[in-house]
Amino acid sequence: MRAPTGIPELDAMLHGGLMRGDVTLVVGSAGTGKTTLALQYLVNGATKFNENGLYITFEHMPSQIYRDSANFGWDIKKLEAEGKLRVVCTSPPVLVQFVEQRNPIDAIIEEINAKRIVIDSISHLEAFIPTSELRGELYRLINHLKMKELTSVFTAESHEVFGDRLVVTGVGLSFLVDCIILLRMVEIQSSLKKALTILKIRGSDHDKQLREFEITSSGIKASSPFEKYEQVLTGAPRRAIPVERLKEW
């Protein structure tokens, strides 16, 4: 039923992992770790859970992915040589074509028997598909991936680094996907920290806390919830007043 990400704290928050066959949206502003999380999901799938994966990138060149992954100790080229993972660099019109008829991407999914797929990032589709058609095309893409029984992760850029607004797309992508993981920058005592939370999982309970996470030399590592703070999602949290203090009032 579940496809573990292999990030223990995140899997605990997800009550075991992503729901198999679902589409998960990882949303965050630049530098929050969307690509790292997505790659970690694929690398762990290939190395720990015997689930091969396909990584589709529009903007990052594969050579950059190989280099950055090596910093986390992930040998993507080796996994590619073993037929466990494939990095495909393409553009949105080709991806949309992929939905319309059989093409090389379908062939790769079959060739490596992929069970996991990452599309990094879905926000690029907005630049190539007219807004009036975007929701329909995203719906078609999601259903195509579900028919292939892939457990999918889409990354999406949010432009707001801080603030109390969060816009993923103007076409309601958040309603089309099954799960949303939000990564957010927060400022605490003049330091930038990263927060992670799960906004929704269709058909499953999940941890509702906001947790601090770090990008370490071995990938993403989540830690404790921001218990002493409130309004963390605004990016400018304030210290929460302890219950004991409130009772004194």
Place this chain on the structure above:
Amino acid sequence: MNETGLRQLSEKLIGTEIKAELLRLFHMNPGILDTIDSIARRIGRMPNDVETEIVTLLDLGVLRKERFGKLDVLSLNTRKDKEVQEKLAALIEGGVKE
């Protein structure tokens, strides 16, 4: 023969700066599956400037082109690319021996 063959093959393979850029792009990023427009953008060139060079690489078999719907999608033909590289290496070796 070896020297002529080497010159012809190397000219076909390299010849121009753009062709060298394309080869470098595909060798470093063998997972590219893309249109001419996007490939041109990835090396910072205009589509018209790369078209002729791509035709040469298609003729050599180093790249392959497949039509999907309205799009021509290009990718590296890894098997043929390896063959061409081995041929080039053999020719260089032969040339050196002479």
